[in-house]
Amino acid sequence: MMIFLSSSLRLCRFTKCCNNILTTSYSARPVIKEESLQEPPWITVSSSSKTKLKFSPEDLIPPAQLIPKKLDASIENAKNSEGWNKLALESSKIHKHCLALSKIRLTSLVVITTMGGYALAPGAFDPQTFITCALGTGLVSATANSINQFFEVPFDAQMSRTKNRVLVRGHVTPAHAVAFAAISGITGLSILYFTVNGLTAALGAANLVLYTMIYTPMKRVSILNTWVGSIVGAIPPLMGWAGCAGDLLAPGAWVMSGMLYAWQFPHFNALSWNLRPDYSRAGYRMMAVTNPGLCRRTALRYTGVLMGLSYLSPMLDVTNWWFAAASTPLNAYFLYLGELFLAI
Known part of the structure; x- marks a missing residue:
């Protein structure tokens, strides 16, 4: 049992180091000097034990303090090699990267269903409210898609369909994605609240949380993610309806x-x-x-x-x-x- 716990702890440390490499921009980080562990060993093998161990835990599991050093050394070697390419953010392509983060085709479909809900609602058609409702919904959808890509970089890198996304390719950093999501989300919800109505803004905020905090992590946990994702897709027409009629009665x-x-x-x-x-x-x-x-x-x-x-x-x-x-x-x-x- 103790061997299992020790293995799990060291595996978590190793995974954390790998995740930092995957989700960090293409720039080397400095070598961190690691201090030796001060705590006593978690397991001891008595010399009087009747059961002989074929391998000791140290032979099977690399010491935890060596893992970061090896990874840091590999980063330094890559930095000094000719194959290391530091990618700079090109200002002329920022708009393309933002469209990619927002999954513009998916966001366009979300906006269309919202506009359909507004058009079918039994209320007076106000062109200004119609436009701001569509715009606010589009910005909230862009926020959700950007956060989704931020969380799924290590997994997108393993899929043929998503391996060329801008975060996976390093065209933008995670910080850029978070900044874009924050700006578009705050702007979109503000537009919905101040120019449409509070109900539409609340639906938008609820859908944002449902998509990013529930659906996205659930994809790796349970097949119920499909039912949750369908709820996410069914809310935009309700937003359009609420934007026109003011209620969902x-x-x-x-x-x-x-x-x-x-x-x-x-x-x-x-x-x-x-x-x-x-x-x-x-x-x-x-x-x-x-x-x-x-x-x-x-x-x-x-x-x-x-x-x-x-x-x-x-x-x-x-x-x-x-x-x-x-x-x-x-x-x-x-x-x-x-x-x-x-x-x-």
Whole structure:
């Protein structure tokens, strides 16, 4: 037991050193002089022990005080070699790096769903509020995506899909990413609060916390991350609705949000299916990796939920029956694709 604890402690120290190298900009840090350990050894082997150890713990586990020295020495050697390239932040590319940190295509989709929620809400259309609601939501989304990339640098480096992100490549430092996230987040929430309303700002803040503090770490813990992530994707249309109507009391807001929530399961499960090697290599617990059968069944189930919501909306007087009739062929084809996915 003591050998296990000693191994765990030294492994944590080694991992911390490696993480510092991965998440630090391309500049060498000075050598830190390590002092010898003062505490007594955690285990002692009695000379009268009947059980002979084939290897002593010191043979199996490198001394903790030697690990940082070896890493520092490797950094110094790399610094002095011809292959060491110090990357400077190019001011002419700052806007491109900021767009990359914000995952501009994903942020654009978030803004579009917010604008759709605003347009469908039963309230007076105010162009100024419409624009500021979309702008504030976009900035909050950029904040969430930047923080997400900040946390996932070591894992993004192991995935083919994400290995060229700006933080992984060292085009910007973690400090730049945090500064960008702070500025865009404060600005976005301020715009939502002062130019739209408090409810929309509260939804934006809640979604920011949900995405960065719950969904992001949960990806490496449980397959429930997909359900949490779907909630994150279903909130932006509620923000648009709240920005126009000032409340979320109408059933239309929840039917619309529910449709987007249900749609994300067949969408993401099919997307993640082709990325199973990447997710597995990075240690992400996705249904497609840990439970492929559940992944396919869940996609089909929520395709059926999406069709059911299309029929529920006229029953709640959110739409008329023409909407249900027009959506039936599309939903039927969607179900057919879900059946094909299930049969894989």
